[in-house]
Each structure stands twice: as structure tokens, then as C-alpha cells.
Amino acid sequence: MTEAEVMAVLATVNDPEIPVLSIVELGIVEQVRCRTDGVDVFLLPTFAGCPALELIRRAVVSALQAAGAPQVAVTFLTAPAWTTDRITQQGLDALSSFGIAAPGDAAPACPYCQSTQTRRESAFGPTLCRQVYYCDSCHQPFERMKPLTMAVKVR
């Protein structure tokens, strides 16, 4: 398989917790390396405690094996750090269609009515990567992808 073929297969592997989003759109595929007898895939974990990582590993292995790669090795790297800036525009659109607003600093637009009269109810949501918001315009609670960027220096 070529690297482009591998990437095409990975684009069909979706995040188990946000099934409209592929792991390529999520931005966690850091590198693929094709060997004569198989494929090495290097992924970046999102949140350290994400329970979906093992599921993603298995999904990547089975998708690539089904596509004809005899041996697949998946490695999670601790650097570079994944950040929410790595989600592609297509990925952000998919999130929005799923009812999850894009990460960012400003108040997000409500995915239901597009109003920006929204506020954060809690920094913690049903998964590690989601936060709970409320729309003051259509009175609908919704979720936003929790912004994850590098922390500033202590001093």
C-alpha cells in the first residue's frame, strides 16, 4: 500500500465517541509509514484519559488489514501534542452538524439556531472532550468541543 492509500483507509475510521468525525479530520494521524510487510501508524492521543484510544487502535488495525496490509502497528506518541487546532475545517463542519460547537475562545454559535447569545454551563461534559453550553436565544443546551491548547508557562 502507498501512504496515500493508507490515509484514504484511515479517513474511513471514525471517532467512537463522535461518529461523524474521522480520525483524519480529528487531526490525530501524525504519520504513516509503509513497509514491505505492513504499515506503521503514529497517532496522537487527544485527552490523556480518553477511553476511546484503545478502540481507535483496534479500528485502525482492522480497517488496514481489511484493505490488505498484513501487519499493522499503531503507536500513540506523546509529542507533538494534539490540540483542537488540528481539527480540519471538514471536521469542524461535521461536529457542528452533530450538534457540537467548534472549540475556540469566543462564545460559540448555537448549533441549532446560530445565535451567539450562548454561555458555558460547565467545563465538563459527557466525555472528556466536550463541555456543556446553553443558548439563551433558543433555550437549548448544547455541547462544545473542549478547547485544548498548550498551557502558558507558569512564569
Place this chain on the structure above:
Amino acid sequence: MSARQPLDQALNEALLAVADDELVCGHRDSEWCAFAPMIEEDVAFASIAQDEMGHARLLYRLLEQRGQGSLDQMAFSRPLVGYKNAQILERQNAGWAQAIARHLVYDLYDDLLTGLYLEACTVGEVADIARLVRREERYHLEHQKTWIRHLGQGGAEARARMNGALGDVLAESGGLFEDLPAHRALKEAGVLPGLPSELQPEFSQRLAALCLTAGLDRPAAPSGGLGGRLGRHTADMEECLATMAEVISEAPNASW
């Protein structure tokens, strides 16, 4: 190679203490799920617990790569004296004021430890993990800061309970700042820039500033609760370990 071996061992010891703090703190957090004062806090503490477990997992995984045993064995199957967490983190949950006070103390300490020391570690893998950990921890710190302001300004009853809980927690938090010979060796060799005890003045300054804005009493310096880093624990740790290791003791070959 041989000159590095004692230092490698010292770093393993220091990292194990950090990992065990995260694991035990995460376990106590998880026990709030379904018992917190409101459903948002069930979710928040469950989420924070999952983060802390994730941080512990990153560190145990690194220790595994450094030849220190398997991840699950390190997390769940060591004898009591093998755990190096600070005693304050193993204490049983004792009310919401204690939960907020303890978490605030831990998060302030952890932000300084990861930000000033571990991110500056000359061993690249450690610095990488510290960066992943601290950016998640700042959500925890922000959460506890919000709570401490609410409770400090929530009337006489809430303020009294918060003052009491902070006093009790601080009187058992000296163990977070306890130096091991390993820490001194790492500082001397330049692997880490400082000792845990040297974080205490800045910790106290930050905590005092927070208490001032929350209308709480000026906090005492952390003291007491020593010995966790040497494997000495309270009876609460036995209960904690038995609960955490329940599944692996019942079914050692189960996979999850």
C-alpha cells in the same frame, strides 16, 4: 551508562510518586460520581477523575518503558508500601468542603510541579508528558477556584465550613512537599530544576491570594501527613487499594 543508572532510578522514584498521586486522587474523585451535591458536579468530578487516571496511565506507561513492571501491575498490584502518593490524597472523602479544599491544594501544587519542574526535565519524555498533563489540569484548577469563591462568599455557614476544611487539609498536606534523596540527586545532576519543598513558598502565596479574594482566612502553611513518599500510609489507603484492585484481584486475567 553505569554513571547514569542511579539517576535513572532516582527519576523512576520521583515519577512513581507523581503517578501514584494522580491515581489515588482520581480514585477519590471517582467516588463523588452520584454523590456530589448536584448533577453537574457528578459529571465534573467523574470527568476530572478520568483525566487524573489518564495522567497516571501516561506516567505508568513511561515507567513500564523504563523497565519498572507492567502498567496494570504498577497501578493495582503493588504492596501498600510500594505506593508513594502523599497521604492527604488517600484520605476518605469527608464532605464537599473537604473535596474542594483538597482538590484546590492538589491542583495548585500540581500546576507548579508540572509547570516549573517536570516541563523543564532534561529527559524529553518526561517534559512531553508534563505538557500534556498540565494543559488538562488547568481546567481542574479553574473549577476549584470557582468553587472556593462561591463557598467563601456563600454566607457564614459556607465560609466557616470552607475555612475549617482548608485548615484540616493543609494540616495534612505537608507530604506533597516532602523531598526524597532521589529528588536531591535529580536536582544536583540538573535533571529537575528544584526540590518539591522549594515549591511551597509560591504555593502558599498563590493559595493566600485566592483565599483573600474568596473572603476566607489566611491559610496556614502545609504541614503534617508526611511519609507517603516513603510508602507509609494511613488505614484509608488500605481501603482505597482494596477497592481499586477489586476487579484485578477477583479476575487477574481479565482484560479491559
